[in-house]
Amino acid sequence: MDYFVHIAILIGIYSILALSLNLIVGYTGLLSITQAAFYGIGAYVTAILLTSFGMNFFLSIVIGMIITGVVSLAIGYVLSKFDGDYFALGSFGFNIIVYSIFLNWQSLTRGPLGIPGIAKPVLFNIDFSNNFYFLIMVAVFALLVYFISQFITRSSFGRVLKAIREDEKAIEVFGYNTLFFKLTIFVIGAMIASIAGALFASYITYVDPTSFALSESIFILAIIILGGLANNKGAVIGAVCLVILPEALRFVGFPSDIAAQMRQVTYGLILILLMLYRPQGLIGEYKL
Amino acid sequence: MNILETKKITKHFDGVYAVDGLSVGFEKGKITGLIGPNGSGKSTLINLLTGVIQIDGGSFVISSKEEISKILPHEVSDYGITRTFQEVRLFEQMPVLDNIFVVLTKRNVFSSLFETHKKFHLERAEEVLKKVDLWEKRNDLAKNLSYGQRKLLEIGRVLAMSNGFGDDSDIFFLDEPFAGLFPEMRKIVIGVIQHLKEQGKTVILVEHNIDIIRELCDHIIVLDNGKLLAEGIPNDVLSKREVMDAYLGE
Structure with missing residues (x-):
């Protein structure tokens, strides 16, 4: 039972990450590969505030969102100078920079040693050390993020994001300063990712830089491409599939000496086949 | 009275002048045809006046206000300018209806976040889409329309800019709106242009079809x-020797 609760918690956290990135990539067409950096900032802020200052977990989420918001505003502004593939490469670079900061600012992050002993929250006498309660908390956050994403994407603002994705120059001549729209959604997406980071830090009770490397950003991108871009349900379905898939492959019965490698190969193969035969993802509304 | 005047406006690409010290005026409430052979600078001029490309020299004046030597694309609607493109530029992976809604709703980031389309947006979109005969296609993705329907949707989108909501436009640049259209579709576009004129709007029409001009x-x-070769009333200008030589190849 604990195993299934663990998987469900991971699905919740990755759903939040996927929903956040879907706002940026799926709806706005900004191919950002730096979401793990914002995820990491949220996680580290919670880890540091809880272990060094004994701060309330929920307050640490808010502070993490504010810090991530400021950092993402600066990163987003720089990235706004780039288009298309150059935007993707620039965002790639920022993920590496933030990862390097986690790794090398040892006085703050303890570098590769990471930060252990992050407390799980307690709220109104509910102790979230119990994983089932933690799952409920993650589910509440995931639902909240889902409804916020729905609210954004169904608004006139969301329609403008899609128009930017389709033809930025064309929508500009109708009076939209697209820079403001792009920056706003980039910051909102980053702040949402920081919530996932705080939940992750508290759940695992330990953070280190390897959880927020470039590969993690690519994994989040794979989730939304698989589930379907520009569809909030698709982001959640993608998270369910890509969290469960490697776990399900444990039960395939590969020989034990090559099981781990075979799981990776099979996992990669399934992704390639899906992209070949269903490039818009499972329920996507937009093709890159 | 001119609503828009260019003053020695210049644009060059790698030393080749696409627009060369051009000074012309566009009269308010009239339909002005902008013609010339391919590469004569017609579309470049529209792109300059709508901020899609930046001016190298000279300036332009709208409604006798300040001289503008640099304009950004998102600023042009503040001056009451809207346009179509020579190559149709729609929001392809969005429904036809959303292609219209997007020019009807609020431009401000925070206002638009708390706005969804309302009944009057839908009524206006219906009115526009019926004018361009696309109401039945309102839920189709723009990319699934035929070439002619795509042209009509682009016309519908600028028509929605003469709407009375927020960014009401006065100057309409239509860049080859008849290219590739069937006769019945041409009639629709002619009707839209005449409707704009009746509303007192200024239309600047780039077109190769002399009969339509x-x-x-x-x-x-x-x-x-x-450069400016000639200007005036169509029949007078089109009978000039230099125009026939340059444009009609006669």
Whole structure:
């Protein structure tokens, strides 16, 4: 039972990450590969505030969102100078920079040693050390993020994001300063990712830089491409599939000496086949 | 009275002048045809006046206000300008209806976040889409429309800019709106242009079809190599020897 609760918690956290990135990539067409950096900032802020200052977990989420918001505003502004593939490469670079900061600012992050002993929250006498309660908390956050994403994407603002994705120059001549729209959604997406980071830090009770490397950003991108871009349900379905898939492959019965490698190969193969035969993802509304 | 005047406006690409010290005026409430052979600078001029590309020299004046030597694309609607593109530029992976809604709703980031389309947006979109005969296609993705329907949707989108909501436009640049259209579709576009004129709007029409130019335009401007070759009433200008030589190849 604990195993299934663990998987469900991971699905919740990755759903939040996927929903956040879907706002940026799926709806706005900004191919950002730096979401793990914002995820990491949220996680580290919670880890540091809880272990060094004994701060309330929920307050640490808010502070993490504010810090991530400021950092993402600066990163987003720089990235706004780039288009298309150059935007993707620039965002790639920022993920590496933030990862390097986690790794090398040892006085703050303890570098590769990471930060252990992050407390799980307690709220109104509910102790979230119990994983089932933690799952409920993650589910509440995931639902909240889902409804916020729905609210954004169904608004006139969301329609403008899609128009930017389709033809930025064309929508500009109708009076939209697209820079403001792009920056706003980039910051909102980053702040949402920081919530996932705080939940992750508290759940695992330990953070280190390897959880927020470039590969993690690519994994989040794979989730939304698989589930379907520009569809909030698709982001959640993608998270369910890509969290469960490697776990399900444990039960395939590969020989034990090559099981781990075979799981990776099979996992990669399934992704390639899906992209070949269903490039818009499972329920996507937009093709890159 | 001119609503828009260019003053020695210049644009060059790698030393080749696409628009070369051009000074022309567009009269308020009239349909002005902008004609000339391929590469004469017609579309470049529209792109300059709508901020899609930046001016190298000279300036332009709208409604006799300040001289503008640099304009950004998102600023042009503040001056009451809207346009279509030579190559149709729609929001392809969005429904037809959303292609219209997007020009009807609020431009401000925070206002738009708390706005969804309302009944009056839908009524206006219905009115516009019925004018361009696309109401039945309102839920189709723009990319699934035929070429002619795509042209009509682009016309519908600028028509929605003469709406009375927020960014109401006065100057309409239509860049080859008849290219590739069937006769019945041409009639629809002619109707839209005439409707705009009746509303007192200024239309600047880039077009190669001389019959349409004669039928619709009050005034024409002929460009050649980025310079003004001739201007005036269509029948007078089109009978000039230099215009026939440069444009009609006669």
